[in-house]
Amino acid sequence: MLDIRLIRENPDVVRQGLEKRQADAEVVDSVIALDERRREILGEVEKLKAERNTVSKEIGRMKNAESRQEKINEMRAVGDQIKDLDDDLRGVDAELTSIMATLPNIPSDATPYGVDESENVVLKTVGEIPQFDFDPQPHWDMGPALGIIDFERGVKITGSRFYVLSGAGARLQRALIAFMLDLHIKQGYTEKYTPFMVKTATVYGAGQLPKFVGNLYKDHEEDLYLVPTAEVPLTGYHMDEIFEEGDLPKYYTAYTPCFRREKMSAGRDVRGIKRGHQFDKVEMYMYVKPEESDAAFEKMMADAEEVVAMLGLPYRILQLCTGDLGFGATITYDIEVWSAGCNEWLEVSSVSNVTDFQARRANIRYRPEDSKKNRFLHTLNGSGTALPRIMIAIMENYQQEDGSIIIPEVLRPWMGGIEVIAAE
């Protein structure tokens, strides 16, 4: 959610921000009109309420029955007016917030302008793209051949875009999760195990609603959503709370499965495990003071980078342009790893500074030491990292001619010492 004051006082900043994102900037005008109307009604209704409050107190003290009744009648009329105005106000308010809820965050000045993902900027590329003296296979061939990914069983028990990991494949994923969580703990994050189902207010607070209803799974009977990312419960974790300044920053990491309907990507990436309706992810999340969020962003980025670096995967870092930024983000870096079999860069992490956008929606503030006024804090989120795609990169980049896979050294402690995954 944007600050209504920003829109009121600097509408051009907001318009330009929306335009940079290739979003419709005209809504700003309706927001301003509604805001004006709202404050107009508010002024009127508050004046009437003030009158009613003072007169009602007088009535309580009045002895003379006649003049007392007269005042009561007067106030009854005032009460009717208040009721009408309150109804108007409710209507205007609802309309205003429903529009506000659909406005994305304003891009940071540090985010380069661009129309769409084709204009994202490669900041750096690290590691050598592996060369093979044989034809490297894609994971969707390797997985079934090694008996570690079972696509047919996944489809049988659930449907398309579901798969079963088996034996060393399942264990590899579990090793990666443990490796990442342990690394993030060392980097200063506190591990959280959160609910995988959340209520509407929680999804709204993280900014996934109302805009992304179509991508969420929902239990309509209980009115609960399956989390599309750990970012959602980690935002909700401190919803409606006020921190003391000294309690910040808070760094959290959490493993969760993520559930996404992928309605927008129907027919895309249907092969392999690149885009499933259910995938696992380890997430990093930060609550920080506004003046610290730029530095926090750099830290989180470095922390995510360490994951892929330690795994020895060739990767590159992309800075998203304004046209490709996520809904709540002001600035985002993506990490992509190379996959030798699919022959493409795979996005495994996305680190964003959301500034006060989620904090405002979820009502998360802190009390500055030198001020009475509570302020919204800043939140950041980043994957550290998404499991299936990391699995793809490991399988494809560490493959050998006989179809076996070498396990990266750093994972072996969690693999029971297994060094190679080979066909039985």
Add this chain to the structure above:
RNA sequence: GGAGGGAUGGCCGAGUGGACGAAGGCGCCUGUCUUGAAAACAGGUAAGGGUGUCCCCCUUCGAGGGUUCGAAUCCCUCUCCCUCCGCCA
């Protein structure tokens, strides 16, 4: 799933139609006293909003509706928590 009880400020806890944004206590802050601290005493101590800026107004006593001139207090709906029974990993 069945039966009952509850939700008030940072915490405990009073309050069943008017002087209650809310007694009292704890905690915290400031001042007096003190070389300093403690104690004692005095004062202060919620959030949000407003074409208000040290003065005021509005809203908020789990949430949302309603009754009333006036609601923490009465009515309705919902949520959450606790106790007992049943079921269960």
